[in-house]
Amino acid sequence: MQEITLEDIRSLLDSGSLELIAIQREVCLPILQRIYRKMKFGIKFENIRVNNSRIVDGHHRYICSILSNIEIGINDWPISSTVVNYSWNEVIINEEDYESQEMILEHNNRDAELNNVDVSVLNDLVNI
Template sequence: MQEIDRLIVQKLLNSNELELTSTQKALCLPILQRIYKKMKLGIQFDGVKVKNSRIVDGHHRYICAQLAGVKIEYMEWEIAKGAPDHEWSKMNIVEEDYEDSDQIKEHHKRDAELNGVDESIFKDL
């Protein structure tokens, strides 16, 4: 299975091809890598929550869907009035994992249940 790395992500962020606007200033590379691999396996995810094309929740899912070439639903959602926009090209890609092993296992369990698959398919992610 193809891996994604910082350079692949940065190329997308610099492409000016992203239709939604970011409201956060960083992405976690290990989370992107896990979600991307799951998407390439055909795992479905909850949609990206947006308000007037601004992402409220789902930045990592949005970027991974773009990289994996899969469609993801956009759901209208409310956003805090003071939430600032951030340029994708200036996004900080963090290589330290935001999630610990228990959080990762919990995500695997949830994704397996939502997709009706055995969570063992995620053991090497």
């Protein structure tokens, strides 16, 4: 399966083509790669949460949906008035994994249940 690279993501973030606004200063390359693999495999994800074009929750899913050319749903969601917007070209792509193996397994269990798939398939897909 094709992998997304740091360069693929940076190119997208620098393209000026993203419609939604980031309120998160940083994203995680390993998380993006895991979500992308799952999306390309056909795993469906929870909708992202957005308030007036600002992503409240779902930056990684949004980026992966664009890169994989797979539509993701959007739910309207409240947001704090103190939240800061970031230009996508300012967003840092961190190459260190934010998630522990336990967190990854938790996500895989949730995604397996949501998609009625055996969790071992997802564990294999993301190399756990």
